[in-house]
Amino acid sequence: MKNRKHIQEELHELGVDLSVVEMPDMEIPSHFFESFSTLMLEAVKSNDVITSLPIEMPFDIPELYIEQLSDNVRDVIIEEKIMEALPKTMPYEVPAHYFSELPAQVNATINVVPRSVFNRVLISRLTLAATVLLFMGISLRIFMNPVRTKHANTSFESQLAIVSDAEVDQYLLLHQAAIESSLVLVNIDESSIDLQKWEVEMLDNTFNNLSDEELLNYTL
Amino acid sequence: MLKDIVIDLDDKELFELFMDESMKDKAFTMIVKKYQERLYWHIRRFVVHHEDTNDILQNVFVRAWKGLHNFRQEAGLYTWFYRVATNECLTYIANQKKKNALSLSDDEHGLSGRVKAEKGFDFKNIEWRLQLAIQTLPDKQRAVFNLRYYDEMPYEKMSEVLETSVGALKASYHHAAKKVSEFMLKEN
Incomplete structure (x- = not known):
């Protein structure tokens, strides 16, 4: 306080009177000074821990890395300079109007692709269907042939039944030449045929195969 | 329009x-x-x-x-x-x-050969030499180099395109650029 008085006197001598100026009401956290020393001690101790840590790094660095670093950096700079000096323009030529015509070309390709795929599918399916039909046809022909033949004969017989004898004779007369040629009779010389011998042989061959009973039935 | x-x-x-x-x-x-x-x-x-x-x-x-x-x-x-x-x-x-x-990186039969066969090829021209340099790179590295150098594609986009990590792409580009520079220096 004595010092303060001296300061006030000194200020007074300097023509400055600060005796009325009070300290403003500044708040301090409660128990600040009570715990301050403890906080300070902890801070000092932690600082001690930090300062006692080793400065050396545990990491390995490649051999001669530091020595070669400047050279490597210089290489990178040269490399970058080379890269910067390189052109980005392409030397290749493109056919005239290529880009203006490309969309139409692509559209044409797209329209062709589905059709060709469609055609391939259609052809393969038609081939499969034809094969199945052919197989079924062959199978039917094999298994149904006797019946079909019978039906065909029946049909022929029924049609023949309604034709009169006169019409049959007329048909045979008209088609005699064709029938004879199909039977290969036209090329045979009639004079060369021994009719008498042929008749005897035919009768012998016919009757030899018949039993007595059959012969009796035949004559009756 | x-x-x-x-x-x-x-x-x-x-x-x-x-x-x-x-x-x-x-x-x-x-x-x-x-x-x-x-x-x-x-x-x-x-x-x-x-x-x-x-x-x-x-x-x-x-x-x-x-x-x-x-x-x-x-x-x-x-x-x-x-x-x-x-x-x-x-x-x-x-x-x-x-x-x-045959390896397409082979000079005579591969992509370099194709570059040399292009109309207007001129070895003295830096544009053509750069194309030759790029063709010496492995396929994936060439893709990285082209996308980065010519298309200036960000690494994140490149990562989506090439399905590779950004780190690996950066390393790949670095290797590619180094090889291209070496080629250009050697052939200069």
């Missing part, structure tokens, strides 16, 4: 138009016009010849026509097209290797 509309429509709008059956053809033409040049050059850098590029490019768009219905929008059309185009290129190159029973 159509070009202006294409510029105005973003991928999402184009996709929605494509899904509308009445607008499908027009939307598809817009999509083709929007992506044809970018994809053309992406493919051509891979396979070099125009004819092969044209075949692959048309395949990509045919696949788009057939498969865009199943497209998941979160991926983005841009990414989808680049992924399909890149895969088509890698498949084409693999098939060519099998067919020829």
